[in-house]
Amino acid sequence: MSRIAGLEPPYAPEIQAQFDRIMRGAPPLMLFRVVASNARAWEKFRAGSLLDRGPLSLREREIVIDRTCARTGCEYEWGVHVAAFAEAAHLTAEQVRATVLEGAAAPCWSPGEQALIAAVDALHVRATLSDDEFKALSAHYDDAKIFEIILLCGFYRTVSYLANGLDLPLEEKAARFPVA
Structure with missing residues (x-):
């Protein structure tokens, strides 16, 4: 409850x-x-108007959301997104697992996805991007996508605060965090 x-x-x-x-x-x-x-x-x-697709591909969007929710320990929202979108976003079981248990350097990610995950991690830890992190991100994503990435990180951190702070029960059909 x-x-x-x-x-x-x-x-x-x-x-x-x-x-x-x-x-x-x-x-x-x-x-x-x-x-x-x-x-x-x-x-x-x-x-917040971030419940739409925006300029990111479904795959990019879900990587940002899944990683943000994993970093905040929000199994509720992570599980909802994995169950609803992982297959359509062409995320493999290894990649889904990596959103929770591995870093940006995991070999299952492309260079652009590694930059994306590194940015999510930096925003989570420091609420900013270093010049090198921004340069790596901008090598793969245009300004509109970078804005969306940062906005999604903030929005889903807020969603994680809500789900975790209110102790929402896990949705029946949602995925569960993988065990190490």
Whole structure:
């Protein structure tokens, strides 16, 4: 059980319409139900506008999200994303495992993906990128993608704070962190 109760159906029509847009007809995640229980928090959450695809490929986006959630110890959101998107993003089982258990230098990643993971790690640890980290990232990603990478790291760190801080129960069909 979450530390703050989530909304229960039937949902207000406006909330149901928002859930339907986000979930495409599937039942809403506990995260969404809990955040939507506070109108201001739900409005701010949705205003982040990072629930769309943006300029990154699905694969790039999921690497950023999975690594950010792994670094914050957020099994809830990591598991939801792995279950929903890993296959479509063409992430292998080795790569999914590496998002939790290995660093940017893991051989399963391309040079661009290694730069991406190194950037996520740097942002997690220091909330900034060194000149060398930015140079490595910009060798593979344009400015629009770099903005998106940084925004996604911040947004999913916030999502991780919510899921971890509210002690959200893991979704039934979500993946679980791999064991070392």
